Amino acid sequence: MKMWYEREGTDEDVVLSTKACLVRNVKGYNFPSKMDERDAKSLLAKVDSVIDKSVFSGGLATDIVNRGEAETLMKAQISGRDGSLLYGPDKKAIYYNEDYGLSVAVGNSEHLTIKAQAAGHDVGVYRLAEKIAVDLEKKLDIAYSEKYGFLTSSVKLTGTGLKFLYTVAIPAIAKTEGGIATLRQRVGQYEWMIYPFADQGELNESGVYIIASVSTLGVSESETIERGEMLIKDVIKAERACREQFATKKKTQMKDLYGRAYGLLRFAALMSRREALDAVCWLRLYRDYDDSSEFECKWKMLNTITQEVCWEQQRRGEINTQTSQKKRAERIRKILKGVD
Amino acid sequence: MRCERCGVELTNKIIKINDVPYCENCARIMGYGKFLRNPEEMLGSAFSPFDEIASSIMQMNELDFGNSALSCPKCGMTLREFERKGRLGCIECYNTFNDYIVKEMFKQQGESTYGGRMPAQFAELSGEENEQPAPAKKEAPAEKAPVKEEAKESGNEAEPASEESADLKALALEKLAKLEKADLGMLSDEDLQTAIKLAADNEDYILASKLRDELKGRKEGK
Numbered sequence: 297m298k299m300w301y302e303r304e305g306t307d308e309d310v311v312l313s314t315k316a317c318l319v320r321n322v323k324g325y326n327f328p329s330k331m332d333e334r335d336a337k338s339l340l341a342k343v344d345s346v347i348d349k350s351v352f353s354g355g356l357a358t359d360i361v362n363r364g365e366a367e368t369l370m371k372a373q374i375s376g377r378d379g380s381l382l383y384g385p386d387k388k389a390i391y392y393n394e395d396y397g398l399s400v401a402v403g404n405s406e407h408l409t410i411k412a413q414a415a416g417h418d419v420g421v422y423r424l425a426e427k428i429a430v431d432l433e434k435k436l437d438i439a440y441s442e443k444y445g446f447l448t449s450s451v452k453l454t455g456t457g458l459k460f461l462y463t464v465a466i467p468a469i470a471k472t473e474g475g476i477a478t479l480r481q482r483v484g485q486y487e488w489m490i491y492p493f494a495d496q497g498e499l500n501e502s503g504v505y506i507i508a509s510v511s512t513l514g515v516s517e518s519e520t521i522e523r524g525e526m527l528i529k530d531v532i533k534a535e536r537a538c539r540e541q542f543a544t545k546k547k548t549q550m551k552d553l554y555g556r557a558y559g560l561l562r563f564a565a566l567m568s569r570r571e572a573l574d575a576v577c578w579l580r581l582y583r584d585y586d587d588s589s590e591f592e593c594k595w596k597m598l599n600t601i602t603q604e605v606c607w608e609q610q611r612r613g614e615i616n617t618q619t620s621q622k623k624r625a626e627r628i629r630k631i632l633k634g635v636d
Numbered sequence: 637m638r639c640e641r642c643g644v645e646l647t648n649k650i651i652k653i654n655d656v657p658y659c660e661n662c663a664r665i666m667g668y669g670k671f672l673r674n675p676e677e678m679l680g681s682a683f684s685p686f687d688e689i690a691s692s693i694m695q696m697n698e699l700d701f702g703n704s705a706l707s708c709p710k711c712g713m714t715l716r717e718f719e720r721k722g723r724l725g726c727i728e729c730y731n732t733f734n735d736y737i738v739k740e741m742f743k744q745q746g747e748s749t750y751g752g753r754m755p756a757q758f759a760e761l762s763g764e765e766n767e768q769p770a771p772a773k774k775e776a777p778a779e780k781a782p783v784k785e786e787a788k789e790s791g792n793e794a795e796p797a798s799e800e801s802a803d804l805k806a807l808a809l810e811k812l813a814k815l816e817k818a819d820l821g822m823l824s825d826e827d828l829q830t831a832i833k834l835a836a837d838n839e840d841y842i843l844a845s846k847l848r849d850e851l852k853g854r855k856e857g858k
Contacts, residue, residue, distance in 0.1 A: 323727065330711040330725035405723070426758060433755040439727050445750035447730060449723045451740045456752035514747030517759040 299372055300397035301603045305416015308595045309584065310464055310532045312504070312603060313373075315413040316425040317459040319406040319448050320432065321439040327449035328387070328403050336387040336403055343402045346435040347391050348428075352400065354392050357385035370609045372396035373413060377607060380404075398424060400432075406448055406457075408432060415599065417528060422460065422521055445513070455512035460524050463493070464531060465602060467503030467577040468538030475538065476505075479531065486527045487511055493606055502573040503580070504606060507531065543585035554582035558591050561601070562632050566618065567625035572605045597631050604631075708732040738842075746816075748842055812840055820850045 301313060321327060322342070325335050340356065354360060366375065366382050374392060375381035381390065381404055389402040401409040410432070412425035432438070439447040446457040453459070469475035476490075483490045493504040507527065509520050543550055557575035561567075576598055583593055604627065638646060644659050651663040658666070706715040709732065713725030718733055722740075730737060741748040753759040815831050823831065828851045835844035 321727070326711045326726040327724060329721070329723055330713060422759075422761070430756055430758060438755050440755050441730070441750075443750060444730065444748070445752050446755075447727050449725075451722065451724070451737055452744055454737075454741065455745075455750050458752075511745050511747065512752075513741055513745050514749055514751050516751045517753060518761045519751070522762060 297394050300395045300413055301373070301415050302596070302600050303395075303415045304596050305414060305418060305599075307417040307528075307532050308415065308599055309580070310466065310535045311417040311528065312463040312465055312599050313413055313415055314418045314421050315373075315411060315459075315461045315463070316422040317461070318410045318425050318429045319408065319453050319457040319459075320410070320429060320436075320446055321407040321448060323437040323439050325407065328405060328407065329449065331387070331403075333387065339407060340387075340389050340402055342436065343400075343408065343432075344389065346432065347400060348431065351393050351398065351428075352391035353394075354390045354399075357382055357388035357390055360390055361385050367609045368396075371604065371607055372399075373603070373607050374399045374401070374411065379609065398428065400428060405450065406453070415596075417462070417532070419521060419525060422458075422517065426517070453512050456515070456517050456520065458509065458512060458517055458520055460509040460520055462507045462524065462528050462531075463603075464505050464507060464528075464535070465503055465577075465580055465599075466505055466531065466535045467580050468542055469531075469535050470501075470503045470505075471542070471577075471581075472538050475534075479534065482530060483507060483527060486523045487515075488523065488527055498568065498570040499573060499606060501570070501577075502602070502606065503577045504573070504602060539581055539584070542581055547585075550578075550582045550585070553578040554586060558593060558632075561628050562591075563629070564625050566621040567628060568621055569605050569608065569624070572601065572624065572628060576602050576605075592634060593632070594634075597634070600631050601628055706732065742846060809838065812838055812843060815847070816843055820847065823850075825851060825854065 305311065305313075322339060325331060325339050328336075331339070344355065360366065360369065361382055366379060369375040369382070369390065369392070370377070370379055372392070374390065374396060381388065381401055387403045390399065391402075392399040397413050399409075399411045401411070410425050410428050412421040412428075414421050414424075441447060445455040446453075448454050448457055466475075466479075469479055480490055487510055488507060489510050490505055490507045492500065493502055493506060494500050507524075509524060511520065515523075557578035561572065561575045561579070564571075579593055579598055583595070583598070586593075605624065608624070638644065638657070642659060642662050644661075646657060646659055649660050651658045651660060651668070653663065653666070653668060707713065708725055708729045710728035711725035713729050713732075715733055715736060718724060718729070718736065724730065724733070724737075738748045811831075812835060815835070820828070828847050832844050832847045832851070835847060
């Protein structure tokens with residue numbers, strides 16, 4: 297079974313993924329930061345009894361860790377980039393569907409975190425997350441007030457409890473002078489926010505950014521999604537226009553960088569994360585303008601590489617060791633060969 | 637707020653000595669400089685006297701946090717803990733820290749009113765055929781409609797006037813909607829006063845209090 301991000305998606309030249317996260321809390325229990333062990337266990341049992349087992353597998357986080365599934369959950373972008381969902385596993389549970397596109401985390405920073413994710417630009421993820429949320433709202437006594445909406449531990453989420461996110465690969469905007477500043481301004485006009493996938497370290501120049509909704513009060517779910525839709529269309533348009541500029545104004549350099557980047561990814565035996573993402577950036581910039589048809593380089597392949605490298609689990613003492621670089625290079629070669 | 641000694645407007649750092657506000661510069665001139673060093677700086681020195689650290693911490697306590705002793709009767713969360721972590725401990729915290737929570741909501745989202753769906757109901761998304769159960773509407777316009785119908789049937793001559801008042805109401809609501817999104821710093825004091833009245837007349841007390849706070853802040857020189 298393929299992971300959700302290995303599928304083809306709409307506007308996948310720019311949008312890596314679309315995610316909808318809904319948080320909910322159950323009445324009668326303190327929020328996770330103030331919950332004692334007895335309550336935590338009671339909550340886990342209560343949620344386990346109502347979760348739709350025909351859709352979800354998984355269960356107690358302790359069992360997941362013991363079964364060695366932590367890496368898979370990180371790769372599937374369920375457990376967070378730092379794997380934080382699996383810290384203190386005895387008070388948590390995680391449920392996920394077959395392709396890991398749908399998940400319900402119990403006992404993280406809120407009682408329930410319902411997440412739906414899909415490759416490319418896919419607004420349908422909201423409905424998928426909402427369907428699960430509504431099902432749980434019918435079966436559990438959810439903390440809700442008419443004044444503030446869904447009550448959450450974080451005031452930033454009180455209200456709809458909805459976070460809608462697009463992960464975008466926008467190397468052309470990032471490499472255009474003032475591109476990100478202009479985009480940030482535009483995103484702010486929609487009352488959304490944009491931030492780089494990583495501020496520092498190996499991934500800080502990956503050209504991968506996250507565009508996320510901010511407001512959960514004063515707006516309905518529908519308004520949040522509509523604004524996101526308008527915004528993402530602008531971003532896609534701007535990125536494509538910038539790529540066109542690069543491809544037409546610096547054709548020879550771009551062609552050269554494209555070929556070199558492909559060669560590196562396709563044949564290198566050792567590969568750091570920075571190297572991999574930098575090479576993918578050049579492939580993205582020129583992929584649609586390459587008329588030689590010499591390389592097989594599908595968007596799905598580039599997106600799989602980007603997401604796997606970005607959400608790779610970093611084991612202590614293994615950062616950029618020869619073993620991890622070798623493993624990464626092998627995996628990338630496999631993806632580009634189309635073996636996987 | 638201004639420094640009592642030199643009159644400079646206090647922005648980032650406010651030093652209170654015997655409850656009187658001073659700027660950092662004046663506090664240093666008055667001989668309180670030794671209390672203004674960074675705690676890190678003092679902790680770094682092997683010879684820093686403990687009472688200096690304690691005084692500095694006491695000064696810092698005066699600078700922030702309102703009623704820091706306030707705590708939630710259910711989960712024990714204190715206001716200071718909430719301000720530090722940005723997270724609440726339980727549902728009861730919403731009642732205990734209500735004023736602070738509303739302030740935090742305004743600070744982070746510029747809003748404190750809910751506009752989403754109700755539990756166990758699907759949201760209505762535009763451009764989508766709604767196969768899901770219809771979401772509950774918060775407003776109740778249906779109650780107003782029969783009143784208009786009755787007026788028509790009774791041949792009420794005042795109808796044009798009521799239409800006019802409806803127009804005025806719509807205009808006021810439009811103004812309020814604009815005000816909610818406006819940068820309050822751009823409005824003059826008179827504009828703010830007019831806006832407060834408009835908001836209060838239309839029972840938008842949250843906006844009115846937001847405007848009032850802005851005006852009050854200006855008067856206090858914040």
